[in-house]
Amino acid sequence: MRKLISLLAICAAAACAGQPVNRSSTAPLPVAAVETGAYLGLWHEAARLPNRFERDCVAATAQYDLRPEGALSVRNTCYRAEGGVREVVGRARRTSETEGRLKVSFFGPFWADYWVLARAEDYSWSIVGEPSGRYLWVLTRSASVSQSERADFEDRLRALGYDPAALIWNGA
Secondary structure (H helix, E strand, O other), X not given: OHHHHXXXXXHHHHHHOOOOOOEOOOOOOOOOEOOHHHHOEEEEEXXXXXXXXXXXXXXXXXXXXXXXXXXXXXXXXXXXXXXXXXXXXXXXXXXXXXXXXXXXXXXXXXXXXXXXXXXXXXXXXXXXXXXXXOOEEEEEOOOOOOHHHHHHHHHHHHHOOEOHHHOEEOOO
């Protein structure tokens, strides 16, 4: 019985283990000002830090829409290498009227930070993360990025304290 309890405790601890921190800087992350209406619509994932919920994705999209009560709906679609598609629908709420600080939930009452760290003036791209440095996404309105755009993103990521080599780049 003790072995079973020990095994269950080890499994529970492993399941709760967080993502590794992939940010070298301890400086606070910036948060961009975001207009909700301009942020709505379809975003393509150009790059991401590895994470367990996108382990088998070769491409992903996020669709943001306004919900009747003023929050946002979030539909993440994962396109798998073997041809399958997986979708998950969640919701997001702003935690700041002017900054791109949001909380997102895909699993009931559990909310996570979702911060727009940088974005283009025309909302053609955004870099999204959270305060601990465990998660990061580069999102674009177009399905692919050029080599020069990728180099620009890599410079921006380095300035934020991230190692661009740690990211999974779609189409690369």
